[in-house]
Amino acid sequence: MKVRFWGVRGFVPTPHEAMLRYGGNTCCTAVTGDHGELIVLDTGTGFCMLGDELMQGEFGRGRGTLTLLISHTYWDHILGLPFPGVVHIPGNRLDIYGPDSTRGSLQMVYDGILSPVYSPVYGLAHIGATHRFTTISTEPFTIGRLTVRALPLSRHSHSPIWAYRLEEDSRVLVYMTDVRYNEDRIWKQAIAFTRNAHVLIHSAPYLRDEPVEDYGHSRIEDAIEVAQQAGVERLFIFHHAPTRTDDELDAIAARFRAQLAAQGSSLSFAIAAEGMELLV
Numbered sequence: 001m002k003v004r005f006w007g008v009r010g011f012v013p014t015p016h017e018a019m020l021r022y023g024g025n026t027c028c029t030a031v032t033g034d035h036g037e038l039i040v041l042d043t044g045t046g047f048c049m050l051g052d053e054l055m056q057g058e059f060g061r062g063r064g065t066l067t068l069l070i071s072h073t074y075w076d077h078i079l080g081l082p083f084p085g086v087v088h089i090p091g092n093r094l095d096i097y098g099p100d101s102t103r104g105s106l107q108m109v110y111d112g113i114l115s116p117v118y119s120p121v122y123g124l125a126h127i128g129a130t131h132r133f134t135t136i137s138t139e140p141f142t143i144g145r146l147t148v149r150a151l152p153l154s155r156h157s158h159s160p161i162w163a164y165r166l167e168e169d170s171r172v173l174v175y176m177t178d179v180r181y182n183e184d185r186i187w188k189q190a191i192a193f194t195r196n197a198h199v200l201i202h203s204a205p206y207l208r209d210e211p212v213e214d215y216g217h218s219r220i221e222d223a224i225e226v227a228q229q230a231g232v233e234r235l236f237i238f239h240h241a242p243t244r245t246d247d248e249l250d251a252i253a254a255r256f257r258a259q260l261a262a263q264g265s266s267l268s269f270a271i272a273a274e275g276m277e278l279l280v
């Protein structure tokens with residue numbers, strides 16, 4: 001699997017010059033399988049940039065198929081979907097998986113952000129691409145030769161949050177975002193789900209010693225703990241706080257790398273940046 005980060009910021013886009021190196025677009029990560037399967041994890045504003053690039057290939061000719069795995073429906077994870085041209089070209093196909101909310105289905109939420117109140121598109125029925133929504137469950141399924149497993153890590157009763165585990169041959173990638181480790185059960189589930197992943201992409205906008213309003217987000221130390229206990233090889237932190245500058249993120253990376261080296265830990269630690277690519 002090949003991974004590319006298209007948006008790594010949490011909460012709100014930050015097009016600020018002190019943040020451009022890590023990037024200001026919100027959550028969007030693309031995974032390409034070894035046989036060409038294209039999977040997108042969340043459609044924050046980073047999805048607009050990905051869509052532009054896809055226009056150069058089959059999607060520009062209305063012959064592309066895209067699988068979207070949506071963790072939950074807060075703005076920073078969905079808002080990029082309506083904008084790229086690929087979504088409006090007839091012949092393209094979108095397979096969208098994610099959780100329903102207590103206020104309506106996943107399809108209703110996406111239809112809502114395209115409603116006349118917010119958009120001139122006037123609803124999902126008017127986008128050109130064929131689209132199919134599937135409510136996610138814990139039943140594993142396949143996309144091409146990849147196996148997808150999903151785990152509910154609910155924090156908000158109205159907008160449940162799910163994590164995804166992608167497996168191709170013996171390689172494993174786990175994507176986990178907006179987790180609040182406030183219960184022993186969540187720790188155990190997250191560690192079991194992440195077990196022996198080669199790569200863990202984990203949101204962590206804060207540090208444990210920061211006095212922040214807790215809307216249910218994890219700290220970098222939490223993500224490291226999960227990664228270490230699960231036997232993960234490489235950890236990538238994303239969903240950076242909108243106030244965090246590039247220099248601050250550099251300092252955080254250096255601090256935790258030094259800490260892990262001092263512990264003799266084999267865990268590789270990195271801070272995800274827009275445009276960064278890696279092989280799983």
Ligand SMILES: [Zn+2]
Nearest residue numbers: 010011076178
């Ligand atoms: Zn988020």
